[in-house]
Amino acid sequence: MSARIDAGPYPVPAWLPGGHVQTLYGAFCAQHPTLHFVRERVDTPDGDFVDLDWCGPGLNPNQRPDGQASPHESSLVGTAAHRWIEDGDQAVLAGDGPALVLFHGLEGSSLSPYMQTIAHALRAAGWIVAAAHFRGCSGVPNRLARAYYSGDSAEIDFIIGHVRARLPGASLHVAGISLGGNALLRLLGESGAPVHGLRAAAAISVPMDLAACGGRLSDTLWGRQIYSRYFLRSMCRKIFDKAREFPGLVDVSRARNLRTLREFDDLYTAPMHGYHNALDYWTRASSLPLLASIRTPTLVLNARNDPFVPEASLPGSHDASDDVLLHQPAQGGHAGFVTGMFPGNLRWLPARLLQFFSAGN
Structure with missing residues (x-):
C-alpha cells in the first residue's frame, strides 16, 4: 500500500521564475484579499491560551449578534480580528455545513497572505473557517515560558477538538501550512485513525524532514542571509521579552548573537520543549516517519523548487499510506503558488484545497 503521486503542474506565471522569487513575491507582493475575523480566546489545560480567528457566512466582524455595530476593539488593534466572539455567535456556528481549521507556519498569523x-476563498464558498494561532503568534504574548514548535501535535489535537465541540454537526476539515503542516501530519500519523471525525486534511509546503530543511535554512547563503534573518527578527524579540518575564530562561548575551535557526533551536526551542538540542528536535519532531500511519484522507502539497525544503527530502509513494495524495509540482516556491498576469494573485492554493476537499477523498 502506497501513496498516490500527483506531479501535475501549477500554472506558474512566465514572469515569476525560480523558487526564491516565487516564495518572496508570494509573501510580500502578490495581491490578496483583506479579511477581518471574530476572535475567540481558548484557555489551554496547562494554564496558557490560544487565539482562534473565526469567519463564515453570517459571522460579521463589524456587527454584534444583537445587530449593534461593533467598532474595532482596542485590544485587537494590530491583528486581523475586529471583535471578540459572543454567546450569540454560536447560532451561526451551529450548522452542519463544511468547516476548516487552518494552521499557519513559522511566525505566521491570520494576517499572513x-x-x-x-x-x-472558503468563506466565499460557504465554509466556516477557524484560523488558529500558535502560542505567541496572535499579536499577544502567551502566558508561559514555552512557545510553539514544529512537533506539537498535542496542541493541534487540542485546537481541533475545541473546534469540533464548537461545530458538532459540521463537516470538518483541517489544513496546515509549513510548520503547522508538519505538526498536523504528526497528529494524523500518531493517531493511526481518523481524528475528531475529520473528513479530510491538507498540508502545504511542509518541512517533513526537519533536519534537511533546518540545514537548508541554516547552512546556505539564502537561508542564513534572507530567510533566517527574517524569522529571527521576531523570534528573538519574543525570547528577549520572555527573558525579562522569566529571568534565567535563556542566555541573553548568546541570544543577541544568533544568526541561524539551528542556533535559535539549540538555545531555546529544543530545551524549552523537551529536546536535547536542535538536531534531536529536528529528528524527533519530523513528520516523515509517520506518513505511512495516516488514515485520514490527506493532501500533501510541496513544490519541488521550495527553497526551504530540499527536493531530495520529499516523500515518495512508499513513504506514505494510500490515504495520502502527494502533489509535488515542479514550481511554486514555499507557500507561494502565485498565478495570473502581473501583479499576480494567490487564488490557486485555496482552489486546490477546495478541489481536494470536494472530491470525496
Missing part, C-alpha cells in the same frame, strides 16, 4: 487568501 496565505491565511487571508484561504480563509477568504
Whole structure:
C-alpha cells in the first residue's frame, strides 16, 4: 500500500521564475484579499491560551449578534480580528455545513497572505473557517515560558477538538501550512485513525524532514542571509521579552548573537520543549516517519523548487499510506503558488484545497 503521486503542474506565471522569487513575491507582493475575523480566546489545560480567528457566512466582524455595530476593539488593534466572539455567535456556528481549521507556519498569523487568501476563498464558498494561532503568534504574548514548535501535535489535537465541540454537526476539515503542516501530519500519523471525525486534511509546503530543511535554512547563503534573518527578527524579540518575564530562561548575551535557526533551536526551542538540542528536535519532531500511519484522507502539497525544503527530502509513494495524495509540482516556491498576469494573485492554493476537499477523498 502506497501513496498516490500527483506531479501535475501549477500554472506558474512566465514572469515569476525560480523558487526564491516565487516564495518572496508570494509573501510580500502578490495581491490578496483583506479579511477581518471574530476572535475567540481558548484557555489551554496547562494554564496558557490560544487565539482562534473565526469567519463564515453570517459571522460579521463589524456587527454584534444583537445587530449593534461593533467598532474595532482596542485590544485587537494590530491583528486581523475586529471583535471578540459572543454567546450569540454560536447560532451561526451551529450548522452542519463544511468547516476548516487552518494552521499557519513559522511566525505566521491570520494576517499572513496565505491565511487571508484561504480563509477568504472558503468563506466565499460557504465554509466556516477557524484560523488558529500558535502560542505567541496572535499579536499577544502567551502566558508561559514555552512557545510553539514544529512537533506539537498535542496542541493541534487540542485546537481541533475545541473546534469540533464548537461545530458538532459540521463537516470538518483541517489544513496546515509549513510548520503547522508538519505538526498536523504528526497528529494524523500518531493517531493511526481518523481524528475528531475529520473528513479530510491538507498540508502545504511542509518541512517533513526537519533536519534537511533546518540545514537548508541554516547552512546556505539564502537561508542564513534572507530567510533566517527574517524569522529571527521576531523570534528573538519574543525570547528577549520572555527573558525579562522569566529571568534565567535563556542566555541573553548568546541570544543577541544568533544568526541561524539551528542556533535559535539549540538555545531555546529544543530545551524549552523537551529536546536535547536542535538536531534531536529536528529528528524527533519530523513528520516523515509517520506518513505511512495516516488514515485520514490527506493532501500533501510541496513544490519541488521550495527553497526551504530540499527536493531530495520529499516523500515518495512508499513513504506514505494510500490515504495520502502527494502533489509535488515542479514550481511554486514555499507557500507561494502565485498565478495570473502581473501583479499576480494567490487564488490557486485555496482552489486546490477546495478541489481536494470536494472530491470525496
